[in-house]
Every structure is written in C-alpha cells, then in structure tokens.
Amino acid sequence: MDDSTAVTRVDVAIVGAGPIGLCFANALSRQGVSAMLIDRQPRSAMMNPDSDGREIALTRSSQQILDKLDVWSRVEPAERARMRGAKVFDGQSLFAMQIAPDASKDEPLGCLVPNRVIRRAAYAALQTTTPQASAPGPGEILWRDEQEIAHFQTGDTAVDLVLESGERIHASLLVAADSRFSTTRRAMGIPVHSYQHGQHMLVCRMHHDEPHDQTAWEWFGHGQTLALLPVDTHCSSVVLTLSPADMEKQLALSVEAFDADITQRFGGRLGAMRRAAEPHRYPLVSVYAERFVGPRQALIGDAAVGMHPVTAHGFNLGLQGLSRLADLIGDARAQGEDIASSSLLRRYQREQRLATAPLFAATLAIVGLYTDDRTPARLLRKAVLRAGEAAWPVKRLIAGHLMRSSN
Ligand SMILES: Cc1cc2nc3c(=O)[nH]c(=O)nc-3n(C[C@H](O)[C@H](O)[C@H](O)COP(=O)(O)OP(=O)(O)OC[C@H]3O[C@@H](n4cnc5c(N)ncnc54)[C@H](O)[C@@H]3O)c2cc1C
CATH class of the missing domain: 3.50.50.60 (FAD/NAD(P)-binding domain)
Structure with a gap:
C-alpha cells in the first residue's frame, strides 16, 4: 500500500x-x-x-445478549409478542404435538419481535x-x-x-x-x-376472528407448509411455503381472494382471516x-x-x-x-x-x-409427531432450545 x-x-x-x-x-x-x-x-x-414481514422468534439467551447490548430496552413492550406454546399438526388430522403447553404468561416459550424493530x-x-x-x-x-x-x-x-x-x-x-x-x-x-429447497416462503400479518391463545402453529399439509406466529390476540403472522409456480398464483390473487384462500387453508380454525399488511416472499436457500x-x-x-x-x-x-x-x-x-x-x-x-x-x-x-408428500414420508411424520407427543425428551429438546437461558 x-x-x-x-x-x-x-x-x-x-x-x-x-x-x-x-x-x-x-x-x-x-x-x-x-x-x-x-x-x-x-x-x-x-x-x-x-x-x-419477518417476525423473529427470540430465545431467552438471545434476549439476554440483546439486553447486554442495550438493544432489548429499545424494543417497546408492545412490540414483543409472547409465545406460550407451539402446536405441530400434520395433514387434516386434528392430532397435534404440543410443545410447552404449560408455559405461563411469566415464563413464555419465546418472544416474537418484528425484524424491522430489532434492526x-x-x-x-x-x-x-x-x-x-x-x-x-x-x-x-x-x-x-x-x-x-x-x-x-x-x-x-x-x-x-x-x-x-x-x-x-x-x-x-x-x-x-x-x-x-x-x-x-x-x-x-x-x-x-448450499441447499436450494425449490420452494418460496410467504410471510404476511393477518387479522382473524378467533384468538390463537398466544400459541404458534406449524402445520404440514400436502403440497404446502403453514405456520402461524401469534402477534396480538386477533392478529398473527401467517407463513406459507409453496412451489415458486404456486406462489406466483398466490401473489396474483386479489386481496379478497387472498383472504378467502388463507382462511380456507387454515380450515377455518381461526374464523375469517383478513390481510393486515403486504405479503413478502423469500426463495428458500x-x-x-x-x-x-x-x-x-x-x-x-x-x-x-x-x-x-x-x-x-x-x-x-x-x-x-x-x-x-x-x-x-x-x-x-x-x-x-x-x-x-x-x-x-x-x-x-x-x-x-x-x-x-x-x-x-x-x-x-x-x-x-415435511416437504416430501410420498406415502412413506407421510407415515413417518405421523409417527414422529405421535412419538414426539408421547416422549417428553423430544419435546423438552425443542422447548429447551427455545427457552434456554445463557446462565
Ligand atoms: C421469513 C424469515 C423468517 C425468519 N425467522 C427467524 C426467527 O424466527 N428466528 C431467527 O432466529 N431467525 C429468523 N430468520 C433468520 C434471520 O432473519 C437472519 O438470520 C438474520 O436476518 C441474519 O442477519 P444478518 O445481519 O446476518 O444478515 P442480513 O439481515 O441479510 O443483513 C446483511 C446486510 O449486509 C448488507 N450487504 C449485503 N451485501 C453487501 C455488500 N456486498 N457490501 C456491503 N453490504 C452488503 C445488506 O445491505 C444488509 O444490511 C428468518 C428469516 C426469514 C427469511
């Protein structure tokens, strides 16, 4: 130089x-x-x-790191959505693996904060x-x-x-x-x-008539993966994973058709759903x-x-x-x-x-x-869900990671 x-x-x-x-x-x-x-x-x-559109699920350990950096205090309490538990569904079955269903209001499973707010x-x-x-x-x-x-x-x-x-x-x-x-x-x-998953993820805040009980849902259907991240009592972030071609069609829908489509994808479990913000799409890599x-x-x-x-x-x-x-x-x-x-x-x-x-x-x-819809994979994931529900160590592993403290 x-x-x-x-x-x-x-x-x-x-x-x-x-x-x-x-x-x-x-x-x-x-x-x-x-x-x-x-x-x-x-x-x-x-x-x-x-x-x-990203809602970031933060572990306790992350909250502690952000606290030390004086970042956490700058996240308004109203921007922190507490997650009491999580449910994992497969297909049309009403059976769900429940993760930390007993986490109390003061001891939540995790906390959701919009990425924009963290930044x-x-x-x-x-x-x-x-x-x-x-x-x-x-x-x-x-x-x-x-x-x-x-x-x-x-x-x-x-x-x-x-x-x-x-x-x-x-x-x-x-x-x-x-x-x-x-x-x-x-x-x-x-x-x-590098792993190209050949799918796109859509994230979008939606209002809904029924409450979600501050519980996150992960729902593996056939040809789609759906998740719901609780924000306010009647507002959630919807996460939908589809093939790029199906995602194009989804994003081309009118607002009314989009709302009706998402309501139907969730099987009406949350009542009527309405878009609360613009959807964002991420190619999955x-x-x-x-x-x-x-x-x-x-x-x-x-x-x-x-x-x-x-x-x-x-x-x-x-x-x-x-x-x-x-x-x-x-x-x-x-x-x-x-x-x-x-x-x-x-x-x-x-x-x-x-x-x-x-x-x-x-x-x-x-x-x-969960993205393989062939029969052996479908049977295997049903077995995994039921085994996970019965086996506390499996759930403790998942909940433990979310709730882990750095102490
Ligand atoms: C839909 C979605 C949901 C997610 N949910 C969660 C979650 O619940 N929990 C969780 O822990 N994580 C989650 N993540 C992951 C999380 O968002 C990322 O891990 C995090 O944003 C990574 O931050 P980063 O600063 O490393 O990278 P980025 O956020 O990608 O930032 C990179 C920065 O680099 C800059 N830059 C890029 N190229 C250059 C260059 N050549 N020169 C100069 N500057 C450059 C960009 O402008 C940008 O400011 C999610 C991700 C997605 C897509």
Missing part, C-alpha cells in the same frame, strides 16, 4: 450492517475495540428500516463517531454507508481494503456479515454447502460455509450459517456467534495479544460449528421429511 495515501486504521472492518453486523460492532465497542461498518444501503434505511433498535443502540475520523479511538465505530469493498489483500499482520469510493482501510481483522449470499465470503475464497475463518478473516451471521427459517434459529445462532467472537477479541485485546491470531479464529470456528452444525442438520432433515 502507498504510504503517501491517507489510510483509515481500525481494529475490525465489518462488511454488512444488518442486525448481526450492528450487534457485533456494538459488542466490540463495549470491549474497547474500534470498528468500521460498511454497508451498501444508505444510513436512513438502517435507521428506519422498512418492514420485511431499528440495534442501530439506535450503537454509539457512533464522526464518519470523517481516520484513526478512531478505542471502542469507536466508523460508518461507511452506500459503500462496498472493491478489493482487499491479506498480509501477516493486517488486512488492507479499498472501498469503491477509493478510500483505503487498514484493519487487523475483516469480518463478513453480508447475508447468506455474501460476496465478501466469495472474495475470501470460502466455499459453502440454506447455506453452511465450509470454513468460518481464514487468515485475518471471519464470517458471522447468515454469511456463516444461513438457516432454513422453519425452525426459527438463524438470528439466534448468529447472536451467539457474534458474542463468542467479540468476547475472544476483547480478551485478546485486554491481554495485549493479536485480536486476529489464527488460534483465536480457530477457536471461534470450532465453538460456533459445534453450536450450529447439529441444528442445521436437524433443520434440513425436518424440511426434507
């Missing part, structure tokens, strides 16, 4: 200021580590994000410094919005990056938090195991990076593990990962050690893979079982 050119020096350069990148910068800042957040979106879009709170919680500073102090965060990396080069002691604006950055560590389709991960040369680290490089959030949303773990696992990495970096800094040593990065990778690989594999297995 030409020494005569102005260079901005930070400890960590983070590509992607989604909920994970924002929380990671926040966690680093609390450890006295400086960082630069680089995102292709304008700051205004991060400050006040548009609705993307807004994560942005607000992050302390910012002047974007012009070329050498931020300990714990200060610099912003580069509407920017992407043009190229970067990794050396023994640092990573040198050039932004599309031409600005040069010198960092100890480069972290990719730029989604499951991460271009930074690709530029790092890290391959992924899961990814698992072959490595989570490289020389002075790390992946966090969906860039490392892009989960299928059916088990609602993506953000929860991402939060665990960013806390893990920020703690390791903070400890190294406190001891005057390299914050991106290969041993530190390998430890992050080992622990985060242990935490994510079993859930990623289990989620793929569930998706495979």
Whole structure:
C-alpha cells in the first residue's frame, strides 16, 4: 500500500450492517475495540428500516445478549409478542404435538419481535463517531454507508481494503456479515454447502376472528407448509411455503381472494382471516460455509450459517456467534495479544460449528421429511409427531432450545 495515501486504521472492518453486523460492532465497542461498518444501503434505511414481514422468534439467551447490548430496552413492550406454546399438526388430522403447553404468561416459550424493530433498535443502540475520523479511538465505530469493498489483500499482520469510493482501510481483522449470499465470503475464497429447497416462503400479518391463545402453529399439509406466529390476540403472522409456480398464483390473487384462500387453508380454525399488511416472499436457500475463518478473516451471521427459517434459529445462532467472537477479541485485546491470531479464529470456528452444525442438520432433515408428500414420508411424520407427543425428551429438546437461558 502507498504510504503517501491517507489510510483509515481500525481494529475490525465489518462488511454488512444488518442486525448481526450492528450487534457485533456494538459488542466490540463495549470491549474497547474500534470498528468500521460498511454497508451498501444508505444510513436512513438502517435507521428506519422498512418492514420485511419477518417476525423473529427470540430465545431467552438471545434476549439476554440483546439486553447486554442495550438493544432489548429499545424494543417497546408492545412490540414483543409472547409465545406460550407451539402446536405441530400434520395433514387434516386434528392430532397435534404440543410443545410447552404449560408455559405461563411469566415464563413464555419465546418472544416474537418484528425484524424491522430489532434492526431499528440495534442501530439506535450503537454509539457512533464522526464518519470523517481516520484513526478512531478505542471502542469507536466508523460508518461507511452506500459503500462496498472493491478489493482487499491479506498480509501477516493486517488486512488492507479499498472501498469503491477509493478510500483505503487498514484493519487487523475483516469480518463478513453480508447475508447468506455474501460476496465478501466469495472474495475470501470460502466455499459453502448450499441447499436450494425449490420452494418460496410467504410471510404476511393477518387479522382473524378467533384468538390463537398466544400459541404458534406449524402445520404440514400436502403440497404446502403453514405456520402461524401469534402477534396480538386477533392478529398473527401467517407463513406459507409453496412451489415458486404456486406462489406466483398466490401473489396474483386479489386481496379478497387472498383472504378467502388463507382462511380456507387454515380450515377455518381461526374464523375469517383478513390481510393486515403486504405479503413478502423469500426463495428458500440454506447455506453452511465450509470454513468460518481464514487468515485475518471471519464470517458471522447468515454469511456463516444461513438457516432454513422453519425452525426459527438463524438470528439466534448468529447472536451467539457474534458474542463468542467479540468476547475472544476483547480478551485478546485486554491481554495485549493479536485480536486476529489464527488460534483465536480457530477457536471461534470450532465453538460456533459445534453450536450450529447439529441444528442445521436437524433443520434440513425436518424440511426434507415435511416437504416430501410420498406415502412413506407421510407415515413417518405421523409417527414422529405421535412419538414426539408421547416422549417428553423430544419435546423438552425443542422447548429447551427455545427457552434456554445463557446462565
Ligand atoms: C421469513 C424469515 C423468517 C425468519 N425467522 C427467524 C426467527 O424466527 N428466528 C431467527 O432466529 N431467525 C429468523 N430468520 C433468520 C434471520 O432473519 C437472519 O438470520 C438474520 O436476518 C441474519 O442477519 P444478518 O445481519 O446476518 O444478515 P442480513 O439481515 O441479510 O443483513 C446483511 C446486510 O449486509 C448488507 N450487504 C449485503 N451485501 C453487501 C455488500 N456486498 N457490501 C456491503 N453490504 C452488503 C445488506 O445491505 C444488509 O444490511 C428468518 C428469516 C426469514 C427469511
């Protein structure tokens, strides 16, 4: 790098200021580590994000992490929907596996918060410094919005990056938090195991006449998967998974026809249903990076593990990962050690893979079982549901993950 050119020096350069990148910068800042957040979106879009229809089911452990980052206190109580339990149905059968049906009002199974609200709170919680500073102090965060990396080069002691604006950055560590389709991960040369599920997911808030009793439903019918996430007493987020062709037809329906169709898909169990917001569609792709680290490089959030949303773990696992990495970096800094040593990065990778690989594999297995409508799979899932209902360990495993506390 030409020494005569102005260079901005930070400890960590983070590509992607989604909920994970924002929380990671926040966690680093609390450890006295400086960082630069680089995102292709304008700051205004991060400050006040548009609705993307996602309702994020947060575990207790996630709520505790968000609390430590001063994000949870910025989520208004009215925006937190408590989930008392969950029911899993198969086909037209009225039999349901009930998960934590006894969770009380004060001890809910989990909590649902719109993704837009989490992103807004994560942005607000992050302390910012002047974007012009070329050498931020300990714990200060610099912003580069509407920017992407043009190229970067990794050396023994640092990573040198050039932004599309031409600005040069010198960092100890480069972290990719730029989604499951991460271009930074690709530029790092890290391959992924990618699973195209051949289906699209629709999410849409709906009003309904009958109450849901603060219970989430997961309903595996034939040719469709339906879920219901409780918001208000008479409002839920409906999640519908269909083939791309069927999804096109669904989205082409008039509002009245859409409402009638969803009411009918739920078998009238919630009475008449009416659209409360615009539907959003997501093509379903899961990814698992072959490595989570490289020389002075790390992946966090969906860039490392892009989960299928059916088990609602993506953000929860991402939060665990960013806390893990920020703690390791903070400890190294406190001891005057390299914050991106290969041993530190390998430890992050080992622990985060242990935490994510079993859930990623289990989620793929569930998706495979419940999207296969051939007779053997149908019989197997009926058996799994009944076995799960009878076997407390199975339900405890599912409920335990949702209710887990980090203590
Ligand atoms: C329908 C649905 C429901 C879900 N429900 C749950 C749930 O209940 N519980 C749960 O735990 N998880 C859930 N998830 C998963 C959760 O939403 C994700 O895990 C989480 O959003 C990942 O955050 P992220 O910051 O890693 O990535 P993203 O949210 O994808 O953010 C990436 C950021 O990177 C920026 N960016 C991208 N490319 C570049 C680039 N080249 N240069 C600069 N910036 C770039 C983008 O502008 C964006 O700001 C759900 C997901 C979906 C789709």
